[in-house]
Amino acid sequence: MHRAAARIAADPPPGVIETVPTFRSLLVHYDPRIAGAESIQAALGSCDLGDTATAAPARIWVLPVLYGGEAGPDLADTATTLGLPPEEVVALHSGGLYRVYVQGFLPGFAYLGDLDPRLDLPRLSTPRVRVPPGSVAIAQRMTGVYPIESPGGWRLLGNTPVRFFDAAREPPTLFAPGDGVQFRPVMADEHAAIRAAVARGAYEPECRDGEAAR
């Protein structure tokens, strides 16, 4: 989907405004004053996607996370429900290398997968009215970070002080499609120090070369 979106963005047929790639579909927004759906579908039908093998991520973001406690109010319940010690839940979550599949829902919210099958749980039956920004959460086989305060039904395991969306930047999101993401457990004092640095504008998120990491 991202390959298709990139191809269309590089050479958009007349009338195409923008596309929204998701897990298994691509939404094409078009201006009916310029072209009809039929001609756009015909133009996109001949879009050559080339080699569709999945490439390794070019870069991997390493996000500091304070797990449990007030930062991750669902960690204890999640561990109990799964029949695992909380430390094991943290180890499984922070042990994974995730990919940015889709961005959406909120500006800068990234659907990261795949989560270890041992952490697969449905969303909360009653969503929270307010999830704090920076909340690191899981739902089914996905994990993600709420970039701004929002309602939400994912299970909150921890918190990262990293900012994911800045409307004053172009592009405004930290992540690009296909980026790699890892989570690094930190203690409360390091979390607080990074949060203060972020507030000062003095924190650059850690980013590793994906090729070197393999």
Add this chain to the structure above:
Amino acid sequence: MNTAPGAGLRILQPGPQTTVQDLGRKGHQALGVPVCGALDPVAMRLANALVGNAEDAAIIECRLAGPAFEVTGAPLRLALAGAEATITVEAGGTSLAFPAWRGFDAPTGATVRIGPLRGSGCASLAVAGGIAVAPVLGSRATDLKGRFGGHEGRPLAAGDLLPVGTAAADGPCLELPAAPPLAFSGTLRVVLGPQADAFTDEGIAAFLGGPFEVTREADRMGMRLSGPAFSFVRGADIVSDGIATGSIQVPGSGQPIVLLVDHQTIGGYAKVATVISADLPAAGRLLPGASLRFVAVSVAEAEEARRQLEAEIARSIGTLAPVRSPVSLDEAALYASNLISGAVSALEEVHPFD
């Protein structure tokens, strides 16, 4: 009238939810950034035409009632479109009343009040030169949820000072001789899908049978409707995919939500249909309590309807002409301030501020 640099307006009373909007923020939906923009883009384009702006100049969108503000720095030319309302301009002890759908001039220091809106839940107030807040990601539209764009990413508040750009047009004020009808036809046209197959035949029949009522859960993100309940083949949840403005998603409750300009970019509920773009301005004007039905059309019919709407807009803009109807004095205000002298004729164009 030329608008000098430094022109602006200072909000005295903001109105229920007054925001800066334009035709929306395009090109960033793949990153989760919603489009936002005017709920009634037809009204916005006509308001801009009335003051000589390009159609995409940023405007002030009013909901239910407009703001009161002071003209600062330089005179302004203004026009309200999209709803009927009484607009009063007070300056130098004189008060004038103007209707919607025409340009009018307000001198520096004047107080302009937009009264309660009639015939629509929203209206566009255009200012010659456009509202000149800094664009964010290519647009001046307010993203209320993301808290950016517009004026500080929020509805206007008393004391806010909005900058106005330099106006290109000079000449007489324009009016729209025949305002477009605001009365709701009672029907929104839709293209079924993309997940119409998630619903049973009875569910689709209930959707197209209606009627539905707009509930009080209605804002710029969407309108929750109440009406006949839907039945799903399996359930309401789908693998999240993209959302178009006008998408009608149906959560597990079975009560549909028509998604409007501030909608999220993607969502995980089945979408039964999409309101066609030609009918989105009418959808944006609806208020809680409105009754409506949906009628299904083909994609080709939807595209033709949009072309017809565009032709109507172009025709309306082509009819704009210098104002001929007389300005009416705001008699209540005049009596209140004991200014009636009998010397002013309401039958001729009045230029009390010249």
